[in-house]
Amino acid sequence: MALNRDFVGRAYTAPTPYEVSRVKIKEFADAIGDTNPIYSDRAAAADAGHPDVVAPPTFPIVFSLAGAGEALSDPALGLNYAMVVHGEQRFEYQRPIYAGDRLVCTSTITEIRSVGRNEFLTVRSDVTTPEGELVCRTYNVIVERGGAA
């Protein structure tokens, strides 16, 4: 079933800021097998000039779709999750993410298009501090296989 194009342009903000913790950064780094001490050791991070442990570049995937989840599971959109695969992903940083950051994530469905038999849906997430400082932007393209057939 084709996705509902009325969703293009809709924006969703996660109800509460995401609190970045040292424990979660370490858990994520362990899960990707990365033993860089900058992810787990405050002293090592400080030696490298950082205010606290740093999040790995792909860490925002943990929280960046929280707001859009509501939209993606809305029956009116028509997305069949069993057929979804991840098409593309991009992270654009204004500054690194550190433990202790409180991040507000606003996700916007920027595009829905058909390519062959598949539907492509792009979500842009703007990640800011509660004060409005832009920290990073993420772009997520999901593909619904057979959705346009």
Place this chain on the structure above:
Amino acid sequence: MAATVKYDEVTAGQEIPAVEYPVRRVNLVMYAGASGDFNPIHWNERFAKSVGLPDVIAHGMFTMAQGGRFVTDWAGDPAAVVDYGVRFSSMVVVPDDDNGAVITVSGVIEEKLEDKCVVVVLTAKSGDSRVLSKARAVVQLS
């Protein structure tokens, strides 16, 4: 914060040697927990096969993370990565045995930009398949 690689010491076209990253089922279970992505195609062989996959496959984001690790290890500072994007072009099939799969990542410095930034283009393979395409990181060097 600073990368350990110096901008003046790299040239466009320079290659970054390949690194092999093993991936076994336990890594996918850990990644599911850490990322919150519990899609059963990443840990349940019975389910994966029922939706037409050859076996359990790695999270695309797990593969992307290995590419990120390759870049940050080369640059010497995770905070040096200012932009990182990929397209997922093929899946990493992870069998339930003692070896699992291997993701091999290599890179080339495609272009030198302003502000001591360089564009690193990555190649990621598992077996004979290219598992990422258009994999590109902008890294700020010293």
